[in-house]
Amino acid sequence: MRRSLSKSVRFASLFALALMLSACGFAMRGAVSFPFKSIYVGFSEASPLGGELKRNIRANGQTVITSSQNDAEVILDVLDEKREKVILSLNSQGRVREYNLLYTLRFRVRDKAGKEFLEPTEIVLKRNITFNESQVLAKEAEEAVLYRDMQSDLVQQILRRLAVLNMS
Numbered sequence: 001m002r003r004s005l006s007k008s009v010r011f012a013s014l015f016a017l018a019l020m021l022s023a024c025g026f027a028m029r030g031a032v033s034f035p036f037k038s039i040y041v042g043f044s045e046a047s048p049l050g051g052e053l054k055r056n057i058r059a060n061g062q063t064v065i066t067s068s069q070n071d072a073e074v075i076l077d078v079l080d081e082k083r084e085k086v087i088l089s090l091n092s093q094g095r096v097r098e099y100n101l102l103y104t105l106r107f108r109v110r111d112k113a114g115k116e117f118l119e120p121t122e123i124v125l126k127r128n129i130t131f132n133e134s135q136v137l138a139k140e141a142e143e144a145v146l147y148r149d150m151q152s153d154l155v156q157q158i159l160r161r162l163a164v165l166n167m168s
Contacts, residue, residue: 032056032163038064039162040072042107049081049105052155057162069112074165076158079106079120083147088128101127101143103150107158109165117165123157125150 039057043050054065066072081104088098103125109118127146131139 032060032159034060034063034162035165035167036063036073038066038071038073040066040069040075042076042078043081047081049151049154050078052151053158056155056159072112074117074167075110075112076162077108077110079108081105085143095133096131099129099131099143101129101146101150103147103154105154105158109162117167118161121161123154125153 034057041050041054041057043053057063057065069075082102084102084104086100086102087096088100089096091097104122106120106122107118108116108120110116127150129139129143129146
């Protein structure tokens with residue numbers, strides 16, 4: 001009797017916890033549902049950002065990525081993608097002490113008829129990195145890690161914008 005009571009209490013507790021999590025709007029990271037069934041992503045095949053975005057869209061299991069704009073319900077046009085490295089500060093000898101890394105993406109979302117669901121949007125991400133001449137290789141590796149981090153951040157921001165598109 002006591003054993004079945006503790007199982008019942010455990011089950012009720014787990015059920016209550018699941019109910020509370022679902023009521024608060026909790027969702028697993030990457031669990032995004034889109035208001036469309038198919039999309040054409042206008043990145044080149046060699047683009048690391050495009051590859052990561054496509055992987056994340058496929059992960060939801062409900063949206064198909066098409067290879068042709070004519071087969072897609074919506075089209076994500078990449079208008080501009082660039083990485084920049086700008087000097088942020090100099091030391092007393094006039095040598096670079098800090099850089100500002102910028103990752104800029106401009107895109108829009110439309111249908112094949114040209115109707116825009118998301119007008120041209122620009123996302124600019126910035127990260128600061130210190131520089132030391134005696135650690136050039138380490139700083140290059142750190143810069144690559146920062147750009148990968150910005151790329152993942154960009155993908156998440158694009159996914160959030162796609163999830164809230166007004167398709168009417």
